[in-house]
Amino acid sequence: MTGVTMTPGSLERRLRARRDEGRTLLMPYVTGGITPDWTAYLRAFAEAGADAIEVGLPFSDPTLDGVTIQEASHAALARGTSVRGILADLAALGEPAVPLVASTYYNLVLRDGPEAFCAALRAAGVSGLIVADLPVDEAGELAGVAAAAGVDLALLASPATPEPRLAEIAARSRGFVYAVSLMGTTGERAALAASATTTAERIRRGTDRPVLLGFGVSTAEQAVAAARGADGVVIGAALMRQVLDGAGPDDVGAFLAKIRRALDERT
Template identity: 90%
Template sequence: MNGGTMTLGSLERHLRARRDAGRTLLMPYLTGGITPDWAAYLRAFAEAGADAIEVGLPFSDPTLDGATIQEASGAALARGASARRILADLAALGEPAVPLVASTYYNLVLRDGAEAFCAALRESGVTGLIVPDLPVDEAGELTDVAAAAGVDLALLASPATPGPRLAEIGRRSRGFVYAVSLMGTTGERATLAASANTTAERIKRGTDRPVLLGFGISTPEQAVAAARGADGVVIGAALMRQVLDGSRPDDVGAFLVKIRRALDEKT
């Protein structure tokens, strides 16, 4: 294994097993607390064939998020959502149907301290973490603390990441590597960025960890195109737009089923 001899976390074992069985991975995103019944969307996503679900912990200054996810975070914060409340909601749900991956900004980790933050994640049933504003050079402490709590810290790589740094991200990431399809923010787009598959392929040359491609994947056709270079895809803004526009869990789940079916037919 190119990532070293470190024992694999439960998230990475799960994703590897599915990938190695020939499945294209699908990780939808949901902003925690976006609606009063937001947990119903988690169930709908799992039933639609998600392999893991990314749960956003809203932050007031989401620098890497585009307009849709910013709007979703704003709606959740306006409802009184917080990291603690979202994690309490997840804990109340019991054992998740598929692995949960929390995503948030480093300020929220620093506020509680890495050990307390990661312990709270694990107690809520979360086994993965994405912190997009934490560079690989500064991720060592949080990676170790998260691993001790049973949480895999996944790192991001972009089209502009140079080769040596890309290899380091592949070695130090846990769970999977998050490939960013373009230089920009999240959000729905009419076409998949030309840099998407190139980025995923470059990452895969330096690691055997699962590589999931995100940012701007909005349709089943784009998901299939993205999966040509990656092991799976992350779908976020396209789903949150539907939630913000009033679509119910079953309706958003039905859209996700179309993506799942397209990925399965591709393989």
């Protein structure tokens, strides 16, 4: 799309402001439609101190997701969850307490077309977007459409991303840059990957845009370690495992609040 000014939207402005106040950013994840009362987890996460919330739009072939998120997606799809249903649930909540970031795969964007997809996100109160299988050199059209709709498209960078490409990803991302901690899928891990903080630090050397580190951040201790190199962390599989095991919003929120406290105590 031509003629679009690629300026940061409300998501990036919010994250920048919080980071510049000295706050370590925290973005938990929930699979949309995972339970009948799934939006109650949004409330619990906001109350626990989330700075933004990632909402997964389930896809039948989630190539970058590990066992837990795949199981969460399948559970949601088995309930008849759809993108339209998730966005209708979000729209019914009114103005979100914290910014919402949709995450999905490009097939779901293509199904309705980028313009209709991004317009539907914005109408539902979503201000950010992650498309896990969208490389930077193919992101131009969606980036322009998203910007026009007021949605910040965040791009991913991995430990294997070479420096020139890393600079391009950082320059073209909006909202934040998603630093992937390892070459692999999402999922809980016993220890934070050694490549995690190195990747985040490489990105931060070339941009002032917030850098959030995800994939495998599972405990408060790991979140604190991850935050040494990044502006914030993404917590996904560790939360969805609890939901899949039957934990309600208050219990999962309490777990997230412990991570929030640990991050606050380090600053």
